Amino acid sequence: MSGVQSGSRRWWLLGLVLGVVLVHAWLTWSMAALLKDMQTSESPGIKPMEATYLSELKLSDPPVLRPSPPLAKPGQPPRQQAAKAMAQAASTPEQPPPPAESESASEPEAALTVAEAASPAASPASADPILPVAESATASEPSQAPGPPFVWPVATRVSYKVRGYFRGEVHGSAKVEWVRQGLDYQVRVNAIVGPSFAPIGSWHLISAGTITPAGLSPKRFEQVDRLLIRTSLPRTVVFEEEQVVLDSGERVARQPNMQDASSQFIQLAYQFMMKPEALKPGNTIYLPLALPKRAETIAYDVVDEQVLDTPIGKVPTFHVKPRKLSAEGGVLPVEIWFAPGLQYLPVRILVHGKDGKSYMDMQMERAPEQTKTEADAARPTPSN
Template sequence: MAASLKLPQATPPGMPDGHAARPQRRWIVILALTLLVALAHLLVTYEVSQQMADLSSSAGSSIKRMEATYVTEIKQTAPPVAAAAPPAPPAAPQAPAVKKREPKVAKAASAPDDAASAAKVADGASAAAPGASTPPDTVAKVAEPEPAASTPDADKPVAANEPAPTASGPTFIWPKATKVSYKMEVYYRGPIEGGRATVEWVRQNQRYQVRLDASVPLLGWISMISEGKVGANGLSPERYESVNQFLFKSSKPATLKFEEQEVVLASGERIARVPDLQDPVSHLIHLAYRFITHPNLLQQGNTIEMPLASSKRMDVIAYDVINEEVLHTGMGDVRTMHVKPRRLTQDKNALLGDIWFAPSLQYLPVRIYAKWADDIYVDMQMDGAPQQTPGDPPEY
């Protein structure tokens, strides 16, 4: 019986060989799984970041949020150099000029009593004549206005649409709302990307809120809120709250209560309230306000001292103006002044952040850098034009 011989079947045109098809299918499966994992990671990251943003805006806070809508973007402008003073009041009517009467000269030159009397008459005539000209040999002296003494009314709220009482800076009208958005670089056991933060100012009549909300995907979020009144000298906080979540573990809200004479810390301890006292969020806007109304403060080498209350203590902070720096931002190059805070006490455990203020952007903070240790820091940098709803101009 003849042996049967099986010939290999021909592979149909367009179909890969069986042995070659298996590795190709394997790579397709690996590629598909990789894409699915990457897509799932992106979806989870987005979902977590959205949840963090929602939580950081309301979690644990007893302060009702002031809502705001924004109508414009802030553009860079040259910082003002002079104050725009309101129109001067009408001048009071002057009394009619009195013609100077010539004194009678004594005929006898040897009569000193009569000559002295004549001189007194002449001086009296000049003083009694408001419209009379000053004799050429008399030096006119104009008294400089004395600075106003500090009074308990210094923090009295002023109408928010009235210019700030200053003679060294521009007329300033508090906006109804301002928001600066930041991209946030975090380093914690390695670099972490995708962080976002906002600093938002909202005003309703004479009341304000300042909020700093920051979140980092899969790491945590923090929300700090200050509310109070707009005073003649800037912000006057009434309440501050801070709440955060780190690695999915939430903290209890830390609260500061600013009473008229005292401040209640988060521990319940009471300390005396000092003038110009700010909290960890309000000081960002309060400093910007001081620079707007007194531009000379923001010069290299200057130091601005300000008391600052945190949840555990009150310190006096010295803000040293370091130098001018050009920062590259989402809206182009921005000239800024680098301000570095330092505590006048020796406590190095509490965190303070360097701030870069932009005179061309209403002195808003363009960058905030806070460092806990060499391998732990947060760097917030503005990534677009700030949004704003301007305030109403004053009516004279």
């Protein structure tokens, strides 16, 4: 009898050991597959530009666009670069009329188009060259307007705390970053829901392109999403001279001033600097977007002015909301609160989920960080 019990115990122990070995083997295989998936899916074709942040933005008068010489690329004389920029601006086709829904806008002329931008005028060179800017054709004398002159910064980062709802209350963090090298730029949007060491989900968007007198001209956009341990393949949008290649391979016409899901944040801010009067409740701004699944012109309504309580105090903002809140096109719709006193940066972003119930509310959690010029970027970071 004891022999039978001893044999049963041995078989039970053997089965337990085999079960543990199989579980460990499965976990090892799963982690290896996950790491491989992360490496293949989250390694974008766009190599991120590096940046060092040296200062914090403080509330001030809204920046003003003033004519100035362009910043030449290495090996190219500034005069040649300026001539090229002006030729591009002059050859830009006119903006097509807004969609039929624009008839309800209180001031249709508030639509911002590339055709409204004038080429930059020449002025004496400075120690920190200012990149080419475009003036609104209807703007008053920019040289007499209050506020500091706008200079495209080398790098800017806005950090957000995230709260929202996805099958329950969730929390996380997010960042919107702007980095440039000469006339080349990147706009990066990264959001994480859940703890950073074990996120429930994450979204990584990056746009790369060139700065022109009319603002940003994207060349490539990439997006990678993750939900639990499932990571999507990178979704891309490639901007050619006359066409845009969507993630499916479909080609669509490239509209003037067309942006992607990442560059739209900075382009809208730049357009508000071009034409501050557009930021008036009741006005509508039309912006062509090339999304992974489709291209369309989005109508952004300026809803109202709001003063937000933030870690740096009360910040006056303008609430801008897309008229269409569906999730079609591969990118979720966003409401944005722009702060003129913080270089028109988005200090709050509200993302709506596909089901109409889930959302992600990103609110600025500290002062925006910035490196303003190449000279600033070259200075060593002070040690504590």
